[in-house]
Amino acid sequence: MASSATAPTAPPALSLPPSQFARLQPHAYLLAHLSPPASSQQPSIRANGRAPSQFRITSANTGSLTHTNGSAVVRLGDTTAVCGIKAEILHTEDIASWSVSHASSPSAPNKRRKLTNPTEKPGEDRQDGSSQAEDDDDNSYIEDFSLLVPNLSLSTGCAPGFIPGAPPSAHAQSLSHQILSLLHSSRLVRSEDLQIWYQRPNLGPEELERHNEDEQMDVDSAQDGSGGVASEVREIKAFWVLYIDIMIISLAGNPFDVAWTAVLAALRDTKLPRAWWDADNEAVVCSDLVSEARKLSLRGLPVSSSFGVFEADAASGWRAVIVPDAEEERKIAESDRKGIQRRWVLADPDGYEEGLAQERVCLVVDKVQQNGKIVIVKLEKNGGFAVDRKQMKELVETSVRRWQDINQILKEC
Amino acid sequence: MGGPIASLHPLSRADGSASYKCPATGSNVLGSVNAPIELPGRRDALKPEDATIEVFVKPGTAPGGVGERHIEGILRGALGRIILGREKGYPRRGVVITLAVVGCDNIARGSSYLPILPALLHTSILALLSASVPLSMTFSATVLAVDSSGEIVCEPSSTDAAAAASLHVLAFTSQGHLLLNESEGRFDFDTWERVYERALAICHGTSALGSDGDVAMSENVDAQPLEGFVRDTVEDHIHREYAWKIDAA
C-alpha cells in the first residue's frame, strides 16, 4: 500500500521537480494526479492534462507524398505516422493459384472469372444492394492473392531504444499483422476497384479470332454460346496490388490508432489510373490522364480507439501479485460507492501511461451511413481483469464519439 | 463431437509440456515450458523484479510470420497476468513457452488466428501447470462464431469460421473474470453480449450464470464446462503419477 501512502502526502513533501518524480515513481505520480487528496480541491486528471476519456489532438494531412498513389500523415499528440500507398500491377498469370480451382468449393464453376451477362458490370455496381454472395467472392480475391500488403516500421529514433539496422521488432510485426487482418475483416477495400479487365471485342472479330484459336478457346465459345452470341466477354487480366507502407516517425504511445488512421486517410486519398488489358501488346496499359484516374470506393470508415487500464493497486504488486478474488472485488465495489476510484480506463494512452497499464482494450467501430447503426469491427481486450461487460459498453460509446471526431477530421483534410 | 483431449508431460526434455486436441475445431497443439531458465542472450531485456515471459508459436506446415508474432503478443499479455513472476527463483529469469501447431488447417498470411487461439491458450496453461510454474489462477477459453443470421456456433470448424460474420475468442479466469477477448468481423454490441453469456456458460457452466439465462444455454447443460476440464486433466495426471503412493496407502 505504498502508493496510497505516498499519494496524499506527495504534493507537500515534493522537494524534487515533478519531471524527476515522474521518472522515479511513475505509478505514484500518475495515481496522485488521478486521485488527488480531497483537501486539495483539484479535479482528477491525467498527468498529461487530459480527462480519462479524452483523446489527444489529432490532425491529418493527405497527399503529401507525390510519388505514391495515396498518402497521409496523421498526428496524434506526439505520435506521428506517415502512410504511403503504392499500387503495382499483378498479372493473373503470375498468380500460382489463379488457374487452380478446388472441385469441392461451391464457386468452382465461376472460377473462370468471366462475366457472360452484359448487364452485370463489375466496377459500376456501387450500390450497397449488391448481393452477399458477390461480396464474399469479392473479399476472397483480396485475401487469396494478398492484394493488400501493409508493412509497418517503427523508424530509427522514433522513440529511445530504436537503433538503426535492427530487424523489424516483434512489436512492428504484430502491428503490421493487426492492420492486415483489420483490412481483411473490415473488408474496407473493394476488390472490384483493384481488378483490371480485358473486354473482348464483340461479334465479328471475336468469331474470326476464335477460328484461329486452339481447342481451349472452342470450349469457351461453347460456354459463351449459352449467354447469346452477342454477349460481351470480360476477363480479369490483372490486379492492382496496394503496398501500404506505414512509418511511425515518432512514437509516444498508441501506435495502432495512429497507424490505422493513417492507412484510412491514405486509402481515401488513393487514386488508381484507369488500366486495361491491351490484347495486341499483351500487356496492361494505364491511362496517363489524371481525369480518368478514380478513387477507391471504401466500405465505411472503421475508426480505431485504444484504451489502457491504470490500476491503483498495481504498486502494491511490487512485492506480491494482487489476485483479484471476490474479496478484492468487493473492496473495489465498496470504494467505488464511496467515490474513491481504484481503476481508470484511459483513452489513447501516451507512452508514459502505456508503461503503467497492463490491460489494453482496442475497439474499432463503424457507423453505417444509411441507418446510423453502430457496427463493431474489432474488439480486443487483453492483459487484465478490470474491464468487464459494463465497462465495455461505456468504451463502445466513447469509441462512437471518437468515430464522429475522426470522421470530421478526415473529411476536412 | 466430444470434448477436447489433453495430456500432461508428453515430452522428455522440457520442464513441462502438454498436448491438447480439440476435435471440433480440428486443432492439435503441442506445448512445452522451460522455467525458470537463464536467458543470457536477452540480458538487457530482463526485468529486475519479474520473470520475462517468452512465447514462441511454431506453425505446423509453414514458416513463422507476422501472424505468429501477433498471436505471441496476445498470449504473452494473457499469461503475463496469470504467472506469478515475482516468486522466488523467477525474477531475472525466463519462462519460455513454445507451442507447435501439430495438426490443423494451415493458417495463411493475414488470415485469422482466432480459431486456434483457445487451443494455444489451453496448451500453455496445461504446460505451465506441468512445469509447476507458480500461477495466480487458471483460465479457460473458447471460440465462438456468429453466422450471418445471428446464430452462435460454438467451436466452429474451419469452414464454419470462414463463413462466419464474426469470430470471438473469450477467456475467463477460474475466478470468472474476463481475461481476454478477441473479436473480429462485423457485429453489434448486443451480439457481443450474447456471445459473452454463451462463452461464460461454456467455460464455467450454467451455474455461473445469472437467473436470466436464455434458451440457447440449454443445449450446453450436458457438456462439461471447460474450467473443469483443465482441473480434471491435472487431477488425472496426478492420479497416474502418484499411483504408487495411492496404492500403498
Place this chain on the structure above:
Amino acid sequence: MNKEAALSVAERDFILDALREDVRLDGRSADQLRPLTLSFGEEYGHVKVQLGKTSLIVRISAEVAKPHDDRPFDGIFSIAMELTAMGSPAWENGRQGDFETYVTNVLDRVIRHSNALDTESLCVLKGVSCWTIRADVHITGYDGNLIDASCIGVMAGLQHFRRPDAVVKEGQVIVYGIDEKVPVPLNITHKPLSVTFHTFDEGKLVILDATRKEEQASEADVVIGLNNAGDVCYLSKFSGSPVDAMVFVTKTTVALEKVKELNGIIDKALQADLAKRAKGGLAEQARAENDRLIG
C-alpha cells in the same frame, strides 16, 4: 546459448572407460540402434518418430505454386527444420544456431539432393503450376542423433503422404479434395537414410546412434547416407579430430545393414498404418499403395 550444458570430466571419463571395455551406458553394443517406433497421425504425412529418447514430428504438406522460372518442369521440395526450446532447453527460440544449419544441410543433401523425391513428377502444368512439397520437422525431444532420426521421419513422411489429385482442364487446374478422389502417393525414386557414427580415442572406437551424452564425449562424427541398394549419397566428416580412412570403408558396410534394417521398420510401420486405414473403409487406397510397393 545454443549449446548443451557441458559434460563433467567424471562423466566423460566414465563414458569413455566404459566404451573401452565395449560397454555403452544403455547396454547397447557399438553397432546397435536404439529402439525405433514410428506412428502416424490421422492426416497423410504426419509422422511421429521416437528413437530412444529422441523424438520428433514430421509433417508433409502440399500446395500448388508457380514453378521456378529456370525449371518450368520441376516441382518444389523443401525441408524445413527449426530447433525450438521444445526439443532442448539449450536451444533458443527464433535464433538459428550452427547446429540447426548443419542438420538442415545434411538432410537437404541426403534426401533432397539425392533426388529421393522425383520433383519432375510434381509438375502440373509446365511453367504455370506445380506442387510444392514441404516437410516440416518439429523436434520434440533431443537425446542425440538428430540427423538419423530426422532422415527417418522425413522419408517415412514422404512415403506416407498423399497429395490431392489434380487434373488440367481447359488450362484450368482442378484440385480434388482428399474425400473426392483417391489422393496420389508421391513418386519416391529411392529411400536414402543416414547413419551417424561417433568416434572416440583417436578413431579407435566407433559407435553408431549415439545418445546426447555420448555425442558430447565424442571426438568426431562421420555421417554416411545410403539407400537400400548400397548407393552412397552422402559422406561427411564434418568436424572434430581426424578419422582413419578405413573407418569409412568398414563402417559403410555396417551403415548399409542399418539402412536396410531401418527401411524395413519404416515399411512395416507404413503397411500397418495402411492396413488400419483400409479397415476404416479406405480399401481403395490400400490397393493403390500395394500396387506401388510391388512395382
